[in-house]
Amino acid sequence: MEPLLSSFAELFAPLPFLLVFLGVFVGIVVGAIPGMSGAMVIALALPLTFFMESTHALVLLVAMYVGSTSGGLISATLMRMPGTPAAMMTVLDGFPMAKRGQPGRALGFGIMASFIGGLISWVFLAALSPPLADIAVRFGPYEIFAISLVALMLISAVSQGSMIKGLLSGVLGAVVSMVGVDNASGVVRMTFGFHDLDSGFQLLPVILGMLVLSQVLKDVIDIEQPLERVRTTTRSMFMTLSDLKAQAVNLVRSSLIGTWIGILPGIGGTTGAIASYTTARSFSRHPEKFGKGCEDGIVAAETANNAAVNGALVPLITLGIPGSVIDVILLGALVIHNLTPGPLLFQNSPESAYGIIAAALVANVLMLLIMLVATPVFARLMYVSRVWLMPPIVVFCIIGAFSESNRLFDVWVMLGFGALGFAMIQARVPTGPFIIGYILAPIAEVNLRSGLMIYDGSFLPLVTRPVSLAFLVVAFATAFWPLMRYLPAYFRNRAPEADDGD
Amino acid sequence: MNRSLFTAWVADNAFACAMAAVGGLAIWSSIGLPPPMLEPVGPAAFPLWAGLVLVVLSIAAAVQTARGRSGSANPESEGAPAPDAPAARPRRDLAAAAAGLTVLYVLAMEWQVLGFRWASVLFVFAFIMVLAGRRVRMLPVALGVALVLGVGLHWIFTGFFYIDLPG
Incomplete structure (x- = not known):
């Protein structure tokens, strides 16, 4: 408790507090602008943090994470465009409610739900992370390997659209991560004699290309997409006590769902929002109202996506396993600032670990205040022409890619991954699993091979050690569950055809 | 099959072929690695x-x-319009121009024709003008923004x- 309190005290010093404020503010603005996302702004901000003290850098990025997740609500409600993927379920009820003349009420419900979701999940983050890190310190390489495997399976299993495409994206990320020197043997792999690739692809150019540059190209294609407008007022933007009472069960349930899905490594707020929305509709006495401007729908989606932010920070700071795409960037930030992601973070750099936890709460409170006061202003910013946004983003990408190693080669790498990401978007292949596969595959490989070295080449401890066995079972269940669900349906459908043939 | 479906079909298959080639390349390169x-x-x-x-x-x-069951949602395509939003003409020409300008921008720095500062000024100016449809009245604003951004x-x-930049 004491380290957390001292982190709060440090956070209220002028500079860290200003950074959190700035992070939340910029995050909300970016989250509110369709076509820009939290992942984009955090990736672009990463080079700016090179010169900062590590804790300051992390609190800024965490604040951006919280702000951008919440900001997506504004464009989802007023424009029918989710500013961030996590706000996609908010569109279903937020926009119809705004359209029928209650934009303030729709936004107010969303803002309060975001705040409460963040608050409840923060309790889990603060309560679970230190003891989990204590347990995780005792994990061996086989346990970490098994957890990485679960994360790899989960990202693919929950990929929206096609599971095969999600898997394809994740495995492609894994293949790309293997380029360069193999740390265990010193052998150079898949460089094809190109020595600039000996150290592999740097994280920042890959992220900037895949997530930012590809999105810029897509946004340029959609530049003439007309935007719907709903006038915003701050009237009725506050949830009353009776509203809160009516939504209490929904708020708690959605917070728990969002937190739990966030904690599951590899999946983030979007899945949390979908699961929570679906559950709220199933439990509702009037499910027919969902999708037509139902307050319960907005509350369920917004509570869960914000709860998932703090939930996803749990595996990141305790195990070094990213809970979502943005967590991959935070993982990169930890590495860039010479911090060891995972359980050792609490031992070696407690000020950073607790700083992240404290920043998550302060950012959540600031998010509430800023959104309640300034949402009408953000609503106008949403309509800023893309003409003015795209060129600076590309310039920032170039700076970010170059500054990690001072090589123009990395800029070319970024352009290459931008083209790849764009091709993936065109082929409707999600880019999120690629990034997570790119990060998790080396973790899985290094830990499996370290385990084999420790246990004289024996795979047996993988199934004799209870933690690794449990995670392996989860990994296989996740991988084969869709197949198990699909096969009976397939054979059921085949049976009538066979009868017809007879 | 209408035009957009056909384009999606081509994109899906082209991507699958490219990925199969990448997989093949990974297999081929790993065969020669030491035991x-x-x-x-x-x-x-x-x-x-x-x-594999x-x-x-x-x-x-x-x-x-081929069986027409390809996934359609893309969780990463932030800002994708809602299904019943009015359709707009996709500006692939602008995307191609943006990509071309970006490559030229990096080449200018790679070949040391220009340093970061002036390459950025030219790039931002050209990019804004392309996106804005080369409207003359945008010229001074675009130039101002480009100068402010680059310099x-x-x-x-x-x-x-204290971060080094190319050039």
Whole structure:
């Protein structure tokens, strides 16, 4: 408790507090602008943090994470465009409610739900992370390997659209991560004699290309997409006590769902929002109202996506396993600032670990205040022409890619991954699993091979050690569950055809 | 099959073929790697298996496309319009121009024709003019923004953040 309190005290010093404020503010603005996302702004901000003290850098990025997740609500409600993927379920009820003349009420419900979701999940983050890190310190390489495997399976299993495409994206990320020197043997792999690739692809150019540059190209294609407008007022933007009472069960349930899905490594707020929305509709006495401007729908989606932010920070700071795409960037930030992601973070750099936890709460409170006061202003910013946004983003990408190693080669790498990401978007292949596969595959490989070295080449401890066995079972269940669900349906459908043939 | 469906079909299959080729390349490059020494897995196993899985998944994706069951949602496409939003003409020409300008921008710095500062000024100016449809009244504003961004960012990053920039 004491380290957390001292982190709060440090956070209220002028500079860290200003950074959190700035992070939340910029995050909300970016989250509110369709076509820009939290992942984009955090990736672009990463080079700016090179010169900062590590804790300051992390609190800024965490604040951006919280702000951008919440900001997506504004464009989802007023424009029918989710500013961030996590706000996609908010569109279903937020926009119809705004359209029928209650934009303030729709936004107010969303803002309060975001705040409460963040608050409840923060309790889990603060309560679970230190003891989990204590347990995780005792994990061996086989346990970490098994957890990485679960994360790899989960990202693919929950990929929206096609599971095969999600898997394809994740495995492609894994293949790309293997380029360069193999740390265990010193052998150079898949460089094809190109020595600039000996150290592999740097994280920042890959992220900037895949997530930012590809999105810029897509946004340029959609530049003439007309935007719907709903006038915003701050009237009725506050949830009353009776509203809160009516939504209490929904708020708690959605917070728990969002937190739990966030904690599951590899999946983030979007899945949390979908699961929570679906559950709220199933439990509702009037499910027919969902999708037509139902307050319960907005509350369920917004509570869960914000709860998932703090939930996803749990595996990141305790195990070094990213809970979502943005967590991959935070993982990169930890590495860039010479911090060891995972359980050792609490031992070696407690000020950073607790700083992240404290920043998550302060950012959540600031998010509430800023959104309640300034949402009408953000609503106008949403309509800023893309003409003015795209060129600076590309310039920032170039700076970010170059500054990690001072090589123009990395800029070319970024352009290459931008083209790849764009091709993936065109082929409707999600880019999120690629990034997570790119990060998790080396973790899985290094830990499996370290385990084999420790246990004289024996795979047996993988199934004799209870933690690794449990995670392996989860990994296989996740991988084969869709197949198990699909096969009976397939054979059921085949049976009538066979009868017809007879 | 209408034009947009056909374009999607081509994109899906082209991507699946490219991914199968990448998988094949991973398999081919891992065959020549030395055998395991310190543990039974060795440096070749992961690229080999990942390559194989990539090839299998690419074939599965192509089969899925052929059967018309390809996924349509893309969780990363932030800002995608809602299904009943009015459609707009996709500006692939602008995207191609943006990509071309970006390559020229990096080439100018790579060949040391221009440093970051002036390459950025020219790039931002040209990019804004392309996106704005080359409207003459945008010229002074575009030039102002380009100058502020190019010169300003160079000053901030090199003078304030002490981060080196190309050129």
